[in-house]
Amino acid sequence: MTEDCNHCSLSNTCLPSAFDKSEVNKLERIVSSGKNHPRQQCIYHQGTTFQALYIVKSGALKTFITNSKSDENITGFYLPGDIVGLESISKRAYLSTAITITNTLLCKVNYQQLAELRKSTPSLSDWAINLFSQSLASGHDFFNCLSQQTAVARLATFLLVISKRTSRSDQYQANFHLSMSRQDIGNYLGLACETTSRAFTRLVEKKCIRKRNKEISIIDLTKLQQCSTLNTTETKRFV
Structure with a gap:
């Protein structure tokens, strides 16, 4: 961890005020925080096994799907505070390819560990649902464009x-x-x-x-x- 969750600039977005120190510590153990990714770096490929969610700390990403003609169709843009990869949870495979469009800091959340932690820590379950809801709302905003x-x-x-x-x-x-x-x-x-x-x-x-x-x-x-x-x-x- 390059920075703990409590001192992150996005802590008000990511962490509920109800979290106590022990709960934050549990969360930090499953988060790889603040890894820098240069522009045009692929974070995951369409069709590969789903393993983790990513929270944008700074910078930006785009996701796209590739059709049978190898044409790229952009499906979303992700800004600081957004979660990348949510739509892939149920399929257990990434439904799109994610690439950084500028120098980007990402927090990587191991989804299997998050799922296990939610069973023993109800407040973390509420946290996850809240973040998922925020991400879906952002997706709805972008859908309005189309x-x-x-x-x-x-x-x-x-x-x-x-x-x-x-x-x-x-x-x-x-x-x-x-x-x-x-x-x-x-x-x-x-x-x-x-x-x-x-x-x-x-x-x-x-x-x-x-x-x-x-x-x-x-x-x-x-x-x-x-x-x-x-x-x-x-x-x-x-x-």
Whole structure:
């Protein structure tokens, strides 16, 4: 362990306040914490035996599936606090391939040991369910991106999701960095790279956002929400 769970910057996300020291110590024994993975490193391959879950401590990953023609279809992006690999638990095999898209620190949780520990420590079971629920909610947010009909609406929704997830709260982050490439964003949203570029340009022209390379600033949150066709009655504050 390079850093204990109590002193991790994500401890408020990962650890319930009800955990006592002994319970944290039990959890730490099954977690390999803070291993650095360089950009473009494969964490696991589609079809290999499922052994562990991964919690993103810093950086970002993408997951993708490969079809019979060897085409890659991106299925998700994972940011700090997200759990990678949950969808593979029931199949006992990884359903996708996970690759880092920037230098990334990951905590590796041995799933078999976690399952055994949950039997003897009820609070750890509650912890696991809570983290799983958070991850599913994040997946639902990303699914909203694909439910939009136009390229501009899909991209606007995607940026709102990234903004909120970057803040790790119910509020939006006014300024944030896009770890993923424009090509990867287009792949995930089902858009050609050129179409994605035009959608970015349109949001800039509408004065919804300001874009400098991969740095995004939300200028008008209400306009961006309207472009996304999301519920504009939700929180409109920035952190």
